[in-house]
Amino acid sequence: GQSLxxxxxxxxxxxxxxxxxxxxxxxGFYGLSWYQQHDGGAPTFLSYNALDxxxxxxxxxxxxxxxxxxxxxxxQELQMKDSASYFCAVQAGNMLTFGGGTRLxxxx
Amino acid sequence: xxxxxxxxxxxxxxxxxxxxxxxxxxMNHEYMSWYRQDPGMGLRLIHYSVGxxxxxxxxxxNGYNVSRSTTxxxxxxxxxxxPSQTSxxxxxxxxxxxTDTQYFGPGTRxxxx
Numbered sequence: 422g423q424s425l426x427x428x429x430x431x432x433x434x435x436x437x438x439x440x441x442x443x444x445x446x447x448x449g450f451y452g453l454s455w456y457q458q459h460d461g462g463a464p465t466f467l468s469y470n471a472l473d474x475x476x477x478x479x480x481x482x483x484x485x486x487x488x489x490x491x492x493x494x495x496x497q498e499l500q501m502k503d504s505a506s507y508f509c510a511v512q513a514g515n516m517l518t519f520g521g522g523t524r525l526x527x528x529x
Numbered sequence: 530x531x532x533x534x535x536x537x538x539x540x541x542x543x544x545x546x547x548x549x550x551x552x553x554x555x556m557n558h559e560y561m562s563w564y565r566q567d568p569g570m571g572l573r574l575i576h577y578s579v580g581x582x583x584x585x586x587x588x589x590x591n592g593y594n595v596s597r598s599t600t601x602x603x604x605x606x607x608x609x610x611x612p613s614q615t616s617x618x619x620x621x622x623x624x625x626x627x628t629d630t631q632y633f634g635p636g637t638r639x640x641x642x
Contacts, residue, residue: 515560515585517627519572522571
């Protein structure tokens with residue numbers, strides 16, 4: 422089976438940088454994804470890493486180390502609208518398994 | 530494109546009742562899936578489908594059935610509702626596989642009394 426660990430909550434101030442870590446255990450690993458979910462909303466896709474290294478998309482970056490079974494999401498220049506839950510997810514075979522989510526609170 | 534649509538938005542059932550949650554997508558996606566999300570938790574995969582006529586079980590399939598007679602539709606049936614099935618249900622679709630970007634519907638909030 423698959424299991425993912427991420428912190429349950431992170432707090433940061435507007436304009437700061439925050440890193441949300443994710444460690445995983447899985448068989449047949451294909452890649453690591455990140456999704457954002459605002460309260461009451463549906464998850465939306467942020468990024469996907471299949472290979473080791475850093476992927477940058479605007480203020481968001483995602484990193485993967487396959488040898489360490491570890492990845493992180495980096496959010497820069499935090500804005501109030503970034504307050505949301507962030508989920509890492511692993512693809513293994515035809516299944517996508519999500520972590521428990523990290524609730525990010527951005528304070529003024 | 531409407532994307533992924535789900536009906537109903539809200540539903541209250543009594544224990545033992547059955548019902549079908551509807552999910553449809555108009556993006557010609559092959560891969561569709563159903564998740565449930567309990568308060569403060571992540572999403573858990575119930576069932577998924579890699580194409581019309583093909584379905585498979587996810588992590589938590591007990592108490593749920595699915596079918597995929599067309600590419601567009603992927604209904605989820607609760608056979609005999611239990612309070613433990615109180616949750617928010619999300620349907621998602623992607624182009625071909627689980628590795629592709631998943632597009633989620635708005636969710637159905639289900640309460641079982």
